[in-house]
Amino acid sequence: DTGVSQNPRHKITKRGQNVTFRCDPISEHNRLYWYRQTLGQGPEFLTYFQNEAQLEKSRLLSDRFSAERPKGSFSTLEIQRTEQGDSAMYLCASSPWTGEQFFGPGTRLTVL
Amino acid sequence: QKEVEQDPGPLSVPEGAIVSLNCTYSNSAFQYFMWYRQYSRKGPELLMYTYSSGNKEDGRFTAQVDKSSKYISLFIRDSQPSDSATYLCAMNRNNNDMRFGAGTRLTVKP
Numbered sequence: 723d724t725g726v727s728q729n730p731r732h733k734i735t736k737r738g739q740n741v742t743f744r745c746d747p748i749s750e751h752n753r754l755y756w757y758r759q760t761l762g763q764g765p766e767f768l769t770y771f772q773n774e775a776q777l778e779k780s781r782l783l784s785d786r787f788s789a790e791r792p793k794g795s796f797s798t799l800e801i802q803r804t805e806q807g808d809s810a811m812y813l814c815a816s817s818p819w820t821g822e823q824f825f826g827p828g829t830r831l832t833v834l
Numbered sequence: 835q836k837e838v839e840q841d842p843g844p845l846s847v848p849e850g851a852i853v854s855l856n857c858t859y860s861n862s863a864f865q866y867f868m869w870y871r872q873y874s875r876k877g878p879e880l881l882m883y884t885y886s887s888g889n890k891e892d893g894r895f896t897a898q899v900d901k902s903s904k905y906i907s908l909f910i911r912d913s914q915p916s917d918s919a920t921y922l923c924a925m926n927r928n929n930n931d932m933r934f935g936a937g938t939r940l941t942v943k944p
Contacts, residue, residue, distance in 0.1 A: 780931070821883075825880075
């Protein structure tokens with residue numbers, strides 16, 4: 723399978739715990755994006771990388787959120803001190819230089 | 835006012851019907867326009883990708899962009915029950931962060 727992969731697919735955690743999600747993009751894509759989607763809404767942009775450089779962050783990305791893409795390949799999104807409002811689907815997408823964004827299956831986070 | 839407005843539906847049509855989905859937007863800087871299909875609890879799947887105004891056809895799908903009216907459409911011909919999903923419009927300025935509509939939920943009844 724050469725698509726975008728995300729792990730875990732589902733994460734249940736207690737409020738206050740830290741969680742980390744991983745995204746493996748399509749191998750030849752140099753851009754990687756993180757989005758968050760809540761029920762009944764479209765995805766909302768969080769941040770994006772070109773190779774290993776984080777080029778843009780949304781105001782939605784509070785200081786409890788951090789993303790990395792250390793070698794320009796896979797990326798991780800960490801949420802510290804989770805809150806119930808963080809419950810959502812976290813989506814990763816990658817794109818080639820032509821710009822079309824291809825999404826992974828998402829990680830569904832439930833904060834109890 | 836949201837940057838991208840999309841009627842959430844739900845929209846229900848009989849099999850074989852022509853489906854028309856649309857979005858309006860407020861930011862005239864948007865240049866790239868996309869349509870995604872999303873099945874329940876899955877990631878969005880790219881259907882159409884267009885640049886600036888004009889039409890693009892791919893099989894049963896046609897995307898139209900009218901930048902002067904800030905209006906985009908997706909038409910689905912000969913709709914099938916397997917087309918039942920949520921359709922998301924998306925757009926951006928320079929191939930960076932995308933702005934999405936809320937999605938239109940479509941049901942095609944056999």
